[in-house]
Amino acid sequence: METKLLSNSTADLQEAAHLLKEGNVVGIPTETVYGLAADARNPEAVRQIFAAKGRPADNPLIVHIAKLEELESVAVSVPELALKLAEKFWPGPLTMILPKHPSIPTITSGGLDTVGVRMPSHLVARKLIELSGVPIAAPSANISGYPSPTTAQHVMRDMHGKIAAVVDGGDCCVGVESTVIALEGEDSVRILRPGYVTKEMLETVVPHVTLDKAILHQLQEGQTVRSPGMKYQHYSPHAHVTLIEGRWPEFAAWVQQHAEVGTYALVFDGEGADLSVPYLTYGTGDAEQAHQVFAKLRELDDIGAKRVFVRAPNPNGIGLAVYNRLIRAAGFEVIQV
Incomplete structure (x- = not known):
């Protein structure tokens, strides 16, 4: 297919939102890295993400929302601690692992009964979610295992001919993927993937914050991937x-x-x-x-x-x-x- 490079004009964002509603995949900017977006509830659309990236099916995707009230359509239950963290860090580069809503298919969650959810702070990303009217699954918009893209040109290089369009929203301001956390009880979280929201920042809200061993060590063979970015080799150039x-x-x-x-x-x-x-x-x-x-x-x-x-x-x-x-x-x- 011919991959369109769209601007962040109102007309182009409406076109991108229409493509998402129709089950297509679109490269979108976020504050962290560019994402490969599709309707998180549409298994066929999500399957196109995995095909375009060459991504293993056991690697879960993060679902992006534009407003806090949309959270209950993605997660079947939302603990009080999750709401406290959302109040402090959303919109922003924090992903929370929560029990997934039945509307989220297993292909989106990597076969898990949980789903990672975040609300991006990038205005273009949130506008696209609003215009499309669907929660968006969006892993990084690169070939699986290659360094993540932080410009629209990176996405075009990796994905031209594989997806419907790329929206150019400028350079990503953060540059690495979101922090991913799992909630463990009422007053404890575990960081599964570090990001811009640090352990010290989380400790201003949560008394107990721990770092998962997989942050700095290899997963053991057969160990479940609870979060994107936990695989053995990732983010690698050809060199x-x-x-x-x-x-x-x-x-x-x-x-x-x-x-x-x-x-x-x-x-x-x-x-x-x-x-x-x-x-x-x-x-x-x-x-x-x-x-x-x-x-x-x-x-x-x-x-x-x-x-x-x-x-x-x-x-x-x-x-x-x-x-x-x-x-x-x-x-x-x-x-x-």
């Missing part, structure tokens, strides 16, 4: 990525000792001038690094990198989300120097 932990002098020495033809480094802003290999930078603070990391991984492929040594970010705050994406991009190949 071979290795994550390097350590101070700059040791990092630089190690890279120069192990560099081969086609080796690049991905380092912090202000670093790299004394390296003997070509390099890109991806910011200094954790929010900057989250905003840039996927675009830089894609750029390394564009410039022909065969191997990439990445300077590991500080795994605290939003930096934990960046570290989580990079450790999966590297297939858990981490070297300490």
Whole structure:
């Protein structure tokens, strides 16, 4: 099919909403990354998402809503704690795992009896949900396993000819996928996937916040995938990525000792001038690094990198989300120097 590139004008948003209502798949902007959107209640439409991405069927999708009152049409029950978290963090990059409503088919939930729900803060995303009148299932709009897209051009490159349209809403301001949490009782949550909403932020609402082991470690064979982004290898460019932990002098020495033809480094802003290999930078603070990391991984492929040594970010705050994406991009190949 011919994939239309639409603007965020009223007429184009109405066209995109009509496509969604008719059971088509549309690339849409959110504040986190671009999503591959379809009617979450339409199994055939959702099946097109999996086909376009090449996504495993056991990897659940997140359902997006535009208003809090729409939550009860997606989740069969909503605990008081979920409402408190929604009041604090919605609209925004927080996904909550809740018992799914019967209207949500098992293909959307990855075969689980739960569903991830969030309300995006991106105005274009919410407008499309409102105009279409349906809850939208929207995983990242990339080929499965490849770095997530943060511009409409990334989506067109991955999805041209596979989906009906892409809405250009500009660059994503956050740059990594939403934080995913599971509620565990009345006063406890577990972070399944880190994102812009950090453990410290959640602790302003919830007394007990824990980090799932799978954030920094591989799932065991046969273990259920409770959230998107928990698979072994994910977010990976075609280049071979290795994550390097350590101070700059040791990092630089190690890279120069192990560099081969086609080796690049991905380092912090202000670093790299004394390296003997070509390099890109991806910011200094954790929010900057989250905003840039996927675009830089894609750029390394564009410039022909065969191997990439990445300077590991500080795994605290939003930096934990960046570290989580990079450790999966590297297939858990981490070297300490």
